[in-house]
Amino acid sequence: MKIAVIGAGFTGCLLANFLDSPDIEVSIFEKSRGCGGRASTKQTDWGQCDLGASIVHAQKADFIDFMQGLCDQKLASKWPKNIFVSQHNTLTNQTLENFISEKVHYVFNSKMNAVCRHWIKNTKLYTNNLISQIRYVDDKGWQLKSNEVWHAEWFDKVVLTAPWPQTQVIIEQSELQMILPESSQSWTSCWSIGIKLEHPEKLDIPDIDLVYLKAQSIQMLIRDSAKPLRPLPLESTGHSEIWVAQLDNKLSDELGKQGKEKAVSVATEGICELFNIPEKSVSNIYAHYWGFAKPGDDQKSLGILSQQKRGLYVGGDWSFGASIESAFEAALTISHSIITDE
Numbered sequence: 001m002k003i004a005v006i007g008a009g010f011t012g013c014l015l016a017n018f019l020d021s022p023d024i025e026v027s028i029f030e031k032s033r034g035c036g037g038r039a040s041t042k043q044t045d046w047g048q049c050d051l052g053a054s055i056v057h058a059q060k061a062d063f064i065d066f067m068q069g070l071c072d073q074k075l076a077s078k079w080p081k082n083i084f085v086s087q088h089n090t091l092t093n094q095t096l097e098n099f100i101s102e103k104v105h106y107v108f109n110s111k112m113n114a115v116c117r118h119w120i121k122n123t124k125l126y127t128n129n130l131i132s133q134i135r136y137v138d139d140k141g142w143q144l145k146s147n148e149v150w151h152a153e154w155f156d157k158v159v160l161t162a163p164w165p166q167t168q169v170i171i172e173q174s175e176l177q178m179i180l181p182e183s184s185q186s187w188t189s190c191w192s193i194g195i196k197l198e199h200p201e202k203l204d205i206p207d208i209d210l211v212y213l214k215a216q217s218i219q220m221l222i223r224d225s226a227k228p229l230r231p232l233p234l235e236s237t238g239h240s241e242i243w244v245a246q247l248d249n250k251l252s253d254e255l256g257k258q259g260k261e262k263a264v265s266v267a268t269e270g271i272c273e274l275f276n277i278p279e280k281s282v283s284n285i286y287a288h289y290w291g292f293a294k295p296g297d298d299q300k301s302l303g304i305l306s307q308q309k310r311g312l313y314v315g316g317d318w319s320f321g322a323s324i325e326s327a328f329e330a331a332l333t334i335s336h337s338i339i340t341d342e
């Protein structure tokens with residue numbers, strides 16, 4: 001059986017992993033240069049940082065078991081030990097409280113998207129392939145239009161895993177006559193900023209790796225270079241470390257893609273204020289804007305959509321939530337449907 005998967009994010013790569021068998025040939029079509037999607041890592045000339053998903057929160061037993069299996073294979077680790085939260089609405093003179101969570105926290109070793117390569121080792125990956133349309137022809141199957149040209153190959157089944165707003169465009173362009181969910185889903189953006197600090201040993205930064213900030217311009221700060229098996233920051237004359245600041249989603253929507261300068265100043269001023277450190281400690285910055293970061297907090301999950309008879313499946317993290325755990329659930333549900341034909 002030949003299956004085409006659109007999107008090499010966690011849903012697409014996990015799906016290829018779950019379907020990996022001698023009878024199934026999976027091909028993934030990805031619009032960007034590599035795999036990982038919204039859990040991608042940026043390699044800069046001064047070091048790397050996870051600018052998308054930064055940690056994995058695992059809640060359900062099957063996902064905790066799955067993550068534990070990856071820890072046993074040395075592909076993931078439990079991290080961080082302590083999570084802090086700030087409930088105040090100002091960054092100065094903060095008392096950070098320990099955050100007690102019923103979820104188990106993990107990260108992938110070396111970089112967040114490294115595990116995707118592992119999952120798709122037996123899969124054909126076509127990068128720089130933006131799929132704009134798909135079509136079904138009786139007795140032949142599915143065909144994909146990539147970069148405005150119909151791909152020569154035919155597939156028995158096709159799975160769309162891009163963020164819902166992008167998937168919806170493909171469905172509409174393809175005139176699939178699929179029953180779409182009654183409620184639409186509106187998505188929110190996120191500015192994610194990698195920040196390199198020089199000589200942190202002189203700065204008296206508290207022993208903290210992750211802080212959630214409630215109702216502030218930064219929603220999360222993470223000591224990225226302290227994650228397991230991260231390479232040392234490059235071009236350092238002495239000690240240095242890399243932090244990632246994720247700005248509040250509402251603020252990111254207001255700033256938009258053009259608001260890079262403001263986003264960078266919010267992030268740098270914020271980290272310096274929170275830890276009471278001088279701005280000259282910041283030596284390098286990289287900013288990335290995620291236009292479709294996640295469905296808004298009050299949005300309903302859309303579930304998996306399908307045209308089972310023709311072998312068309314549609315799903316992603318948005319089917320069950322807005323996290324790596326929900327991407328896992330989507331991949332598991334679709335693979336089960338394909339394998340059992342139910």
Ligand SMILES: Cc1cc2nc3c(=O)[nH]c(=O)nc-3n(C[C@H](O)[C@H](O)[C@H](O)COP(=O)(O)OP(=O)(O)OC[C@H]3O[C@@H](n4cnc5c(N)ncnc54)[C@H](O)[C@@H]3O)c2cc1C
Nearest residue numbers: 007009010011031037038053054055131162316317323324
């Ligand atoms: C800033 C940020 C921080 C986050 N933090 C966390 C966190 O700490 N923990 C957590 O669990 N989750 C977090 N998330 C959410 C997490 O990243 C996602 O839930 C997960 O990565 C979704 O995976 P996916 O495969 O469903 O979608 P995606 O990762 O979006 O993958 C879809 C893929 O499809 C590709 N694509 C899109 N359109 C096309 C097309 N037309 N043709 C071909 N390819 C296409 C995209 O390039 C992408 O690679 C965060 C997200 C962001 C943006």
